[in-house]
Amino acid sequence: MQDLSSIDPAQRAALTPAQARECFRAGQVLPTAGISAGYAQANLIIVTQELAFDFLLFAQRNPKSCPILGVLEAGEVTSELLAGGDIRTDVPQYFIYENGVKVAEPTDLGGYWRDDLVTFIVGCSFTFESALMDEGIKVAHIEQNVNVPMYKTTRRSNSAGSLSGPMVVSMRPIPASQVADAVRITSRYPAVHGAPVHIGNPEELGIKDLSTPDFGDAVQIPAGHIPVFWACGVTPQAAVMESKPALAIGHAPGHMLITNARDSQYQVP
Amino acid sequence: MQDLSSIDPAQRAALTPAQARECFRAGQVLPTAGISAGYAQANLIIVTQELAFDFLLFAQRNPKSCPILGVLEAGEVTSELLAGGDIRTDVPQYFIYENGVKVAEPTDLGGYWRDDLVTFIVGCSFTFESALMDEGIKVAHIEQNVNVPMYKTTRRSNSAGSLSGPMVVSMRPIPASQVADAVRITSRYPAVHGAPVHIGNPEELGIKDLSTPDFGDAVQIPAGHIPVFWACGVTPQAAVMESKPALAIGHAPGHMLITNARDSQYQVP
Structure with missing residues (x-):
């Protein structure tokens, strides 16, 4: 098994999903952007x-x-997307919420799993990052080797039953000359957040300071780059914090499930 | 209020959704294809x-x-899609299923409504028929003034929890020279069944005789026309028949909810 923190980016990118999940199952913890290039990562x-x-x-x-x-229906712990892996162990780190408050950040769900739990695997914008890089658009948080910055916004999600909350966004600074390309490329991936929800004016989303994200790490924004915002799969966790169900479990933001689905499978013409 | 059975096709097409729903609320019963042209019709x-x-x-x-x-969440009877209408009365005819068996075909849900009922409004291929006709593709069941023919197939739906069943399809005969256009046009409406699931070989879907549809009416297939099959929103009712929940309610096939949403709203580039 590889030590993910000591290998270089090219080696991380070359890991198969099964190899990556093996590392996480063994307890290694780090953001997953750039690992197993070409395979879809997912929120939980x-x-x-x-x-x-x-x-x-x-x-x-x-x-x-x-x-x-x-x-995964109640009690199921694996599916085709995991190719025989186990949802209780194969994500680098989990967040446990009780009554909307995060009470633990375990690296497996051993003590928390119950047979009445239903698991939703939600698309992640990491999926389109390879496509951006393939077309010459640099992804700042990968270049800077940090977690993607994520922000709670003042835009509301549409509520459903007992669940309501704010939309969470991820942010990538893009050179002004490449913003249109970034829109074009990501709009082809509707299953993994698709086109940006906002370009260039963080104040309108209620984001006062890009250097203090609510989740993940700040990135340096080079001169001439525009902050571009995509809807983020941490949004369900923001709804959990606001709606306070007795129990809910998410992934640690940026620490995703690496699936066996190919990124290209989610591309539309 | 109009008598829908006595007015001509152009007059039916010109009705607003509210006018059409008023007729159904008053107990008129007929297939809805061609009524309120440009507005999305829906399965229930x-x-x-x-x-x-x-x-x-x-x-x-x-x-x-x-x-x-x-x-519509439990107990709700209206929504934006109905613009203040009432889901219990505004569909021409309903099918009531108990333990998977159709037990009644009322024109309103007065005696059957309960506050724990959840309503799903499901896209309908009638939505793309205007687009087909706009591009010169005739729709046989509208030309022949009958209900669209629908067939249970031997293709299985993906099951979920207690629900499983066969896929149901609708069929439109299309001139061979226009089949590619029909695919191109309908693929732009993924929210209302999108592109065909099958073109030209009913036997492969387990359909032995096109002249005896499982729902709706047979249509005459002119020489040189190919039968083209689209996934159909009666599929949930087929799952109800097979899975036998204590209670479920659908629309009478072809007798749809006429919504206030524009067909064009469901078109993608």
Whole structure:
């Protein structure tokens, strides 16, 4: 097994999803951007059966922030997307919420798993980052080797049943000359957040200071770069914080499930 | 109020959705193809709260047959799509299923409505028929003034929880020279079944005789026309028949909810 923190970016990119998940299963913890290039990464939200309809409806009503790639029904711990992996162990780090408050950040769900839990696997914008880089658009947080910056906004998600909350966005600074290309490229990936929701004016989203993200790390914004915002799969966790269900489980932002689905599978013409 | 059975096709096409729903609320019963041209028509499936997650997951896993346009949460009877109408009265005719068996075909839900019922409004291929006709492709069942023919197939839907069943398809005969155009045009409407699922070989779908549809009416197939099949929003009712929940309610096939959404709203570039 590789030590992910000591290998170089090219080696991380070359890992198969199964190799990467093996590292996480063994307890290694780090952001997953750039690992297993070409394979779709995914957000996680796990709720009890009673809340499952409300969440699936929340996702249906907020397709840009919550595009569903797969659902494990109550008690299921694996699916095709994981190719025999185990949802309880194969994500680098999990966030446990009780009554909307984060109470633990374990690296596996051993003590928390229950057979009435339903798992939603939600698309992640990391999926289109390879496509951006392939067309010569640099991704700042990968270049700077930090986690992507994410922000709670003042824009509301459409509520569903007991669930409501703000939209969360990820941000990538893009050279002004490449913003149109970034829109064109990412709009071809509607299953992983698709086109940006906002370009260039963080104040309008209620973001006062780009250097203090709510999740992930700040990135340096080079001169002449425009901040571009995509809907983010951490949005369900923001709804959990506001709506306070008894129990919910997410991934640690930026620390994603690496699936066996190819990024290209989510591209539309 | 108009008598829908006595007015000509141009007059039916010119009715507003509110005018059409008023006729159905008053108890008029007829297939809705061609009524309120330019407005989206929709399939209906209504289930109890306990079954609501299974059905929404069924829809998520079968997006071609069950594209969700809207959901009325438990006890809700109206929404933006109806613009103040009432889901219990505004569809021409309903099918009531108990334990998978159709037990009644009322024109309103007065005696059947319960406050724990959740309503799913599902896209309908009637939405793209205006687009087909606008580009010179005749729609046989409108020309022949009958209901669209629908068939249960041997192709299985992806199951979800307690729900499983066959895919149902609608069929339109298209001149061979226009089949490619029909694919191109309908593929731009993914929210209302999108591109065909099958072109030209009914036997492969397990359809033995096109002249005996499972729902709706047979249409004459002119020489040189190819039968083209689209996934159909009656698929949920086929799952109800097979999966036998205690209660479920659908629309009478071809007798749709006429919404206030414009067809063009569901078109993608």
